[in-house]
Amino acid sequence: MSELFADLTPERLRELLHQMLLIRAFEESAEQLYLQGLIHGTMHLSIGQEGSAVGACAALRPTDYILSTHRGHGHCIAKGARADQMMAEFFGKESGYCRGRGGSMHMADVETGNLGANGIVAGGVPMAAGVGLSIQMQRQDRVVLVFFGDGASNEGAFHESLNLAAIWNLPVLYFCENNQYAMSMSIARASKVDRISDRAAGYGMAGVTVDGNDLVAVYRETQAAAERARGGGGPTLIEARTYRWKGHSKSDKQRYRTKEEVKEWQDRDPIARLARRMIEAGLLSEAGLGDVQARVDAEMAAAIEFAKNSAEPDPATILEGVYA
Amino acid sequence: MSRELTYAEAIREAIDLAMARDERVFLFGEDVGVYGGAFGVTEGLYQKYGPERVRDTPISEAVIAGVATGAALTGMRPIAEIQFMDFITLSMEQLVLQAAKLRFMLGGKVAVPFVLRTPAGAGTGAAAQHSESLENWFVHVPGLKVVMPSTPADAKGLLLGAIEDPNPVIFVEHKLLYRVKGEVPEGYYTLPLSRSQVKRRGRDVTVVATSLMVQRALEAAAQLAAEGIEVEVVDPCTLKPLDSDPIVRSVVKTGRVLIVHEACKTGGFGGEVAALIAESEAFDFLDAPIRRLAGLDIPVPYNRELERRMVPQVDDIAAAARRLVREAC
């Protein structure tokens, strides 16, 4: 069993399954609400990528930090945020995590260590070095994990950040969610190296590629990297291979990939996979799975109610939030 | 002959005509190929011109600007796209320290003829990092031209003019204009860069506006006309180098001027226009203080109502112009 589930207890596994289902439900609701015309703006859904978000954050402590991306709803939930305040933010309401100022692309929950999603591809990657340095200089027992996409690994700042973190031995986990595409650009067209994790060698840090749809595998690798960082072993580049089921954003005609390819990856659903393994191992019954789903559904319904009933920001406060 | 096109279609037609006519012209940027550009502007060009002349790049804005500069320096006529103007911040070094200065630094022996197209502006609910209007940053840099068309016909003619121009040109489009329709002449034509246009004649007050704000100023002018206030709307079209004469002449005539832009007020283009009016012969003709109406000095908020309030709307322009007309010196 320890082989199959690393050191995750049955209770913890059920919690992680719940998180993955909650992410899926959040994303599906977000899409629905968007189609109903209730949301002004854009959004990027992470359906299909729940295994990497939850697996990675499961290896972190509440005191650890994450930096997230434009596709960040899952990261936010995985680090411990509440669905209702996230939904309120999505609606642009005052009760949202960012008081309606940030929206989907800037979702953050500072209290659970989530320093924020990011509208800029690789925007969080340079900052991660700063957070790592801060942890190191304050002699804290913490690490920072920065999520970014395959596309982000071609920004110049990505390379500067990895090099700096390596030479200064910073406790940074560079967590690449390689979902095969950056909008329409496949990683195969955008990079000549097979594995994004191979780039770690160029900076003298550890690099590993893991099946991002296998929550336990993601957990195991992230935990190993976190332990190394805590012990002064420096940064790691983790590449989690996964897939986004939905279009890049609301306006994607998806001309760059085939339906067959999408279907193939849907058959590797990270949620169904963990559930099946738990059932096979006798850690979960079909009824138990139904209970988790029912809990998630109730949570989402309440979150949407909360968001709809929350107040809009007061226009008189429009100038708040900048010192200059 | 002309027909109705959207602003996006007019831009696409300009790129198409330039590529058909000049082998040196090529298009590149993020998702400009099969995807057709984030806003569909380059739709179909990949199918027509193929992967050599319509190139998707990785997400690498610094090297996009670098490729534009290097290729332009050595005989090509690149059209680069930066997907949102916000991301041009990642291109700054190559644009500001290289492209803008090369001709000067090398004693005039080279030219850097590229166009960098990029959509600016708020109003789409995309929040603080996808809504910027950064044009005035480039106005401040000697060696760069800055063009900001407000209509489909201007967009086509100015883009073709920019492609022919021997200088790097930052061509700023507006997301909310992409679907706006207007009459566009057929065939190849260029509009000269650095020519301000009077978009509407009027005797009571001058409104100098840029990009989307030109359209809003024209709507406000139509409202005010019903109240008996005649607004003259001047569109600089090219912010740098600026054709100041039509602005000065208009203010001499009306004695009142309101400057409107979407970008934040502090450090914005409006300050430059105000200063040039104050320094000109129009100063003696002013019957009221020069006024500016611009974006609030905050990042663009996500919430729809806050976002709306951050940027001048038609009613705000009408109210400001009305106040100005009633103001006596």
Ligand SMILES: Cc1ncc(C[n+]2csc(CCOP(=O)(O)OP(=O)(O)O)c2C)c(N)n1
């Ligand atoms: C600096 C910058 N360039 C371009 C964009 C536009 N953009 C947003 S997401 C995206 C694709 C990102 O791909 P990847 O990093 O693989 O993340 P994914 O969307 O696949 O999660 C692009 C091009 C941006 N937001 N920021």
Ligand SMILES: [Mg+2]
């Ligand atoms: Mg990707």
